[in-house]
Amino acid sequence: MATEPFDLLGDFRFLPESSTGNTRGQLFQVLESDGGGGEAEAASLGPGGSFIAVPWTLGCGCAEEGWGDTIWVSPGDTVAFLLTPTRKEDPPRGPPVFDVLGWHQPYPAGEMIPYWRKERVLNPDWLTPREFFGLLEVLPGEAAFRLDPGGSYHGVRAWSAERPERRTAFPLSAILSAADAGLMRVQGGSPGPGGGAR
Amino acid sequence: MDPFLGPRIEAAEAGRWLKALFLSGASLLGSGGSPLGGQSPAPVASSDAGPPLFRSPGSTAVLAVATSRWLPSWR
Numbered sequence: 029m030a031t032e033p034f035d036l037l038g039d040f041r042f043l044p045e046s047s048t049g050n051t052r053g054q055l056f057q058v059l060e061s062d063g064g065g066g067e068a069e070a071a072s073l074g075p076g077g078s079f080i081a082v083p084w085t086l087g088c089g090c091a092e093e094g095w096g097d098t099i100w101v102s103p104g105d106t107v108a109f110l111l112t113p114t115r116k117e118d119p120p121r122g123p124p125v126f127d128v129l130g131w132h133q134p135y136p137a138g139e140m141i142p143y144w145r146k147e148r149v150l151n152p153d154w155l156t157p158r159e160f161f162g163l164l165e166v167l168p169g170e171a172a173f174r175l176d177p178g179g180s181y182h183g184v185r186a187w188s189a190e191r192p193e194r195r196t197a198f199p200l201s202a203i204l205s206a207a208d209a210g211l212m213r214v215q216g217g218s219p220g221p222g223g224g225a226r
Numbered sequence: 227m228d229p230f231l232g233p234r235i236e237a238a239e240a241g242r243w244l245k246a247l248f249l250s251g252a253s254l255l256g257s258g259g260s261p262l263g264g265q266s267p268a269p270v271a272s273s274d275a276g277p278p279l280f281r282s283p284g285s286t287a288v289l290a291v292a293t294s295r296w297l298p299s300w301r
Contacts, residue, residue: 053297056290063286073286080297101292109288110278134290144277157289164278164287173280180280199277206276 031082037114040127043084053080053125054101056109060158062165073111078123081109083130095130100137107134108161135160135199144202151198163187163200181207 031051033043058077072079083095101107114127131140135157142150155163166187168180188195188204195201281287 054292055294055297056288057293058288058290060289061286073288078293079288079290100296103292103295106289106291109290110281110285111288112282112285161287161289164281167278167281170280170282203277203279207279 035116036127037116038112040084040114047084051082052095053082055080055123056101056107059106060161072118072124079111080123080125081111081134082125082127083133084127085129085131097130097139100130101134102137105137106157107137108157108164109134110164141199144199146202146205151196151201153197155194155197155200159191159194159197160199163203177207 031043031048033041033045033048036043056079058073058075058079060075061073063074083100085095109126109128110133111126111128115125118124128134130138132138135141136154145151163184166183168183172180184203184207188200195204
């Protein structure tokens, strides 16, 4: 089905019509959600609800756009999303539609997720989709993170401290490392003993 | 053997690495946020190659199971 770019929100509205002429989506059933999107999303994204996810790539002139891969998420696989409204209106019938950057969503199916790491060697120990969902629940909000990067990570650090055996699992290790790096940039030095996202 | 990539990275993975590196510095439509939650109101549009570090306002974390292949017609 075709998607009109002017029906989309955010950066998705800049998708060229050439890439939206043959939109493809997959149906997902919600197992758990944190209701962070408010009442409208809670109604459709509550446990037992269904939604359609549409993956996109967003190019930069020479990059591919749209979505051409044969397989995105294998039916039966459990995955984790972080969804925001991307359509001005819900479809007249059927479940709501959410657009995502298919390289990075959902976890762990996104093709580029292995490259969130900074290390050359791939860590064989990954968080399960349910663990990653739990990690998403404790990530700070954007405003809190920008205001106080170190302080906003107390929830993530607590989540990690409760699971010491998972501290080196991917992508928790990559998130903590990136947060530490961001904190160092803000502070202009190394994170203090209480400020680093460990 | 490529002295930079080393022997442990297969050619296909090396290609994806380069793609990831390219994307990390080529966020035409993104504004520097993270791919899962770094922008508002549609953070998912970012091309940045890093993990999510924070959540944008109004985002919903969802654990879900895929119940279909590509839908032939869904609108």
